[in-house]
Amino acid sequence: DVFIPQGKDMGAVTGHKVVVQVTDFGGPERKPEGIITEIIGHVNDPGTDILSIVRAYGLPEEFPDSVLKQVEAVPDAVTGKDMQGRLDLRDLQTVTIDGEDAKDLDDAITLSKKGGVYTLGVHIADVTNYVTENSPLDEEALRRGTSVYLVDRVIPMLPHKLSNGICSLNQGEDRLALSCNMDIDENGNVMGHRIAETIINVDRRMTYTAVNAIITDRDEAVMKEYEAFVSMFEQMKELADILREKRKKRGSIDFDFPETKVILDERGKPLEIKPYERNAATKIIEDFMLMANETVAEDYFWQEIPFLYRTHDNPDPEKMKSLATLINNFGYSIRFHNGEVYPKEVQKLLANAEDTPEEALISRLALRSMKQAKYTVANTGHFGLAAKYYTHFTSPIRRYPDLQIHRIIKENLRSGLANKRISHYDKILQQVSVQSSAMERRADEAERETIKLKKCEYMSRHIGEEFDGVISGVTNWGLYVELSNTVEGLIHVNQLQDDYYHFDEEHYELVGEMTRKTYKLGQPVRVMVLGTDKLLRTIDFIPAKSLDEE
Known part of the structure; x- marks a missing residue:
């Protein structure tokens, strides 16, 4: 209990959720004292519960005036000046594939096949064209680090005018992109690639549901509706299967957990809670994004340019030993090589547990034995993906590290990095990696808490x-x-x-x-x-x- 002296309560009444600033921590005989700085709302009002979590985690809601002022100057359409010197890919058949309710579409795909070689284009919104270094927008994006997806709202890293507007790859609109075009053989090897500043125009905004209806269910009505695109989706499925198989061979671990999907009514009450299933279409996008992320990371690693990597350290041998003891009870085992566990061993364990009653549990135990992935300036590899090189290139609308490396890539493509710029990036990237990793943790925790809250509210009716x-x-x-x-x-x-x-x-x-x-x-x-x-x-x-x- 915190005691609030008279006149310091902003007029709050019983049942109000409030933010309190502690002015005196009290002692053995007296309670702490404080002043109320904000009334969030009544405990029974819709949205008050989630807002309390927003406040508890210090998630920023409003954008500062300086940011809004900068956004006002951003054009609503791509200008001729912005198009200069870019590779024009508007003639390619281009699609975005996202969830039904996604508004910030930051990745588009093109694909063709000739003589046994797939040409896969992963085109990512060129956010840095509008978010310039050290501008108010840039500083605010770094401070936020990531967009936060709570059950009833999104707290975006960038204002909507950018994230849902000029930076979103909306159907039928010319958009600026940073593209990674890869030539991939039938064994899933990237034979060549080109990273370029491009201009694209999306022919169709697709949903995972519709693409899945085409490639998995062969739904005639949907296939007719998207007739011109069906053969491309079939090729996508082919290539994605090849890429996944190749990753599997090298030991990449696929934790196929059902995430939670909470369906709310207009007052924010949970109507239904169910597992959010991945389907063949969501996996296609995952596979293509992973490929682009790896390709870009490897390219920049060998160029020896300051960069940000997404790394995942090898698990702690002690944790692995206790995992081995635990799974032993279920009749499973895990092999150690010189005291270390390879990703392939974890992958084999998950494969053996597949379709058994204990599958979800074994996955969870294995996941708990792992370290957390983070952003680093040194490329130390990604254990979970069994990848030597990995970065986050594909989501600059909602993750700061992607935005940061886009800036480096573009500068490098245009004029190369002079020594002065190299030392500039060397100086700032360490802090960017620490800040981005910390903000990612904060977002994850807040997301988990809001889901736990809604689960609780849902079960209270049962x-x-x-x-x-x-x-x-x-x-x-x-x-x-x-x-x-x-x-x-x-x-x-x-x-x-x-x-x-x-x-x-x-x-x-x-x-x-x-x-x-x-x-x-x-x-x-x-x-x-x-x-x-x-x-x-x-x-x-x-x-x-x-x-x-x-």
Whole structure:
């Protein structure tokens, strides 16, 4: 409790969510004191809950005046001056493929095939044309580091006029791009590539759903609607399969987790929570973006130019050893080479667990044993992708590192980097990598918290109902159970009333003292929803009666 003296409360009443600045931390006998600096809204008002998380993580909402002023001067259409000296690719059949509700379309694709060689063009919005170095827009973008996608809103890195306007590769509009055109053989090897400043015009804005209906379901109505594009989508699928197979051979790990999709009504109440499935079309885009990212990273690594890389360190051997012990309980093993684990071993483990009841669990345990990917100035490789060279080139609308390397690439293409510019980039990139990695963490945490909050709110309407789930975590205080809709809750050890349970640390299971009954990872259970706590964002389950009677 923080005490707010009279007159320092901005007129807040009981039930208001507020931001408090602490003025005195109090002592053993007195409470801390503070003043209210903002009223977010009433606890029951739509959106107040998410806004509280926005405030808690210090996510910036409004853009400063200096930024808005700079944006005003940005043209709504590409000018003749901007087109000068660019490679004109407007004649190529070009598509964007995104989710239905995406507004910031930052990547477009072209593809053709001749004599067994695919020519893949990955065309990325040329954001740096409008966001110039050290301008208010640039400083604000660096401060934000990334766009944040919360369940009911996006907090963009760049103002909408750019992200949904001139920088978005909208259908039928001339747009400036930075393109990576690659010639790829039928084994997935890049035989040659060209990175260039280009001008493109998107023929069709496609959705993952429509492309998937063409390449997977062969839906006649959809195929007729996009007749002129069908053969290109078929070639895309061919090439994507080749690229994925090649990555798989070298040991790239594909954590195919269902992300959570929360569907809200207009008041922000969760109507449905379900796993967000990847389909063949989402994978095509992933495969092509990975290819472009690797190609650009390798090119700039060998040019020995200051650059930002996306790196993923090898896992900690200790964590891998405990993973090995854990999966051993399920009859799986993982091989070590001189105390190290290669990506291929993790990939094999996931492949062996595929389509088993414990698949999601093994994936999660493996993922938890990994380090987090980050941005660095040294290219130390990407363990998860089993890639020697990797960067983030494909999303400059929503990630600052991509924007930063676009600037370096363009300067290098135009005039080469003089010594003065090399030392300039050497000086700033370390800070950019640290800031970008930190902002990415903040965004991830805020996104996770908003999803947890909505899950909690959703399950509060299902108290007393029964669900089937799988044990996703075992601790000495109880069992975590995940339901098929990705919601996770806790059965507190006190709720297991048929026996006294001990936590067996080595096997990650709870064992009943008298009955020797065990609860272990991956085990299917039926639970009843006991309650939820929106403040702590937790959900409590108890074992459903039918479970004990079986």
